[in-house]
Amino acid sequence: MVQGSVERMATAGAGLDFSGVPGVLGRIVAERVADYAGADTELGTARPRQRRFETALKVAGLSLIAEVKRASPSQGAIAPLDPAQAALAYEAGGAAAISVLTEPRHFDGNPEALHAVVAAVSLPVLRKDFVVHPAMLREAADWGASAALLMVSVLGEAVGEYLGMAHHLGLDALVEVHDERELEIALAAGAEIIGVNNRDLTTLHIDLAVSPRLIARARAAGFAGLLVAESGYRTPADLSVVRGLADAVLVGSSLAGSGDLAQATRALLSV
Numbered sequence: 080m081v082q083g084s085v086e087r088m089a090t091a092g093a094g095l096d097f098s099g100v101p102g103v104l105g106r107i108v109a110e111r112v113a114d115y116a117g118a119d120t121e122l123g124t125a126r127p128r129q130r131r132f133e134t135a136l137k138v139a140g141l142s143l144i145a146e147v148k149r150a151s152p153s154q155g156a157i158a159p160l161d162p163a164q165a166a167l168a169y170e171a172g173g174a175a176a177i178s179v180l181t182e183p184r185h186f187d188g189n190p191e192a193l194h195a196v197v198a199a200v201s202l203p204v205l206r207k208d209f210v211v212h213p214a215m216l217r218e219a220a221d222w223g224a225s226a227a228l229l230m231v232s233v234l235g236e237a238v239g240e241y242l243g244m245a246h247h248l249g250l251d252a253l254v255e256v257h258d259e260r261e262l263e264i265a266l267a268a269g270a271e272i273i274g275v276n277n278r279d280l281t282t283l284h285i286d287l288a289v290s291p292r293l294i295a296r297a298r299a300a301g302f303a304g305l306l307v308a309e310s311g312y313r314t315p316a317d318l319s320v321v322r323g324l325a326d327a328v329l330v331g332s333s334l335a336g337s338g339d340l341a342q343a344t345r346a347l348l349s350v
């Protein structure tokens with residue numbers, strides 16, 4: 080990507096209109112837009128793509144992205160986790176990568192949690208936030224994340240520009256979809272890693288049938304990248320439904336609230 084075009088993308092990406100995003104998601108997005116209003120869109124020179132997150136998920140079998148999640152809009156407080164300790168426990172339990180929420184108001188996340196996790200574990204780390212401004216990607220790269228979440232429900236067609244910016248910064252992107260229309264947008268944008276969220280973030284309702292359905296559809300459409308099933312998984316039986324279909328699963332609440340995170344991770348992954 081030539082420098083000029085990625086900088087144009089960053090400028091355009093900072094000026095998107097998110098007022099049409101509905102429900103709980105819309106409220107969180109509006110807060111993040113206000114948080115980053117006027118932030119610097121400068122991405123700087125291209126950073127080498129390490130593909131650490133992608134590589135970690137690409138192993139045989141179903142790999143686990145374990146999430147450091149202290150609270151959520153659906154559950155309220157989950158557990159007062161120490162992010163570094165939690166991530167070390169997930170690593171010991173067999174996780175392939177760590178996701179860290181950095182959204183402060185609804186998920187009790189913060190930048191320090193990401194810093195601490197990156198410093199503590201050798202696994203690649205995903206910045207999990209509601210990315211609405213190029214500065215959030217620059218931060219993710221500066222803080223040592225290997226990947227960032229890009230939500231099609233938030234970014235719409237602009238997800239392609241954000242993908243370009245993430246790659247410019249050396250980050251992998253987990254491009255999240257929840258329905259057929261969003262999947263089409265992710266595929267057209269050239270996503271390499273697609274996450275299918277079982278949770279509708281506008282209503283917080285979970286349907287574990289969403290991931291198998293959209294993963295099968297992505298494969299049928301010829302998608303050769305990685306597919307991640309997200310949200311609502313609690314038991315090995317839950318995971319058996321996406322084994323052989325998904326490359327990875329993203330699990331937060333059930334592990335974070337378990338008390339013994341390493342043991343819960345091992346138990347979840349046992350077949």
Ligand SMILES: O=P(O)(O)OC[C@@H](O)[C@@H](O)c1c[nH]c2ccccc12
Nearest residue numbers: 276309310311312329330331332333
């Ligand atoms: O806690 P759960 O049900 O295991 O879900 C984890 C993860 O999928 C969820 O936290 C999530 C998926 N996409 C998101 C987007 C923003 C915030 C959070 C999320």
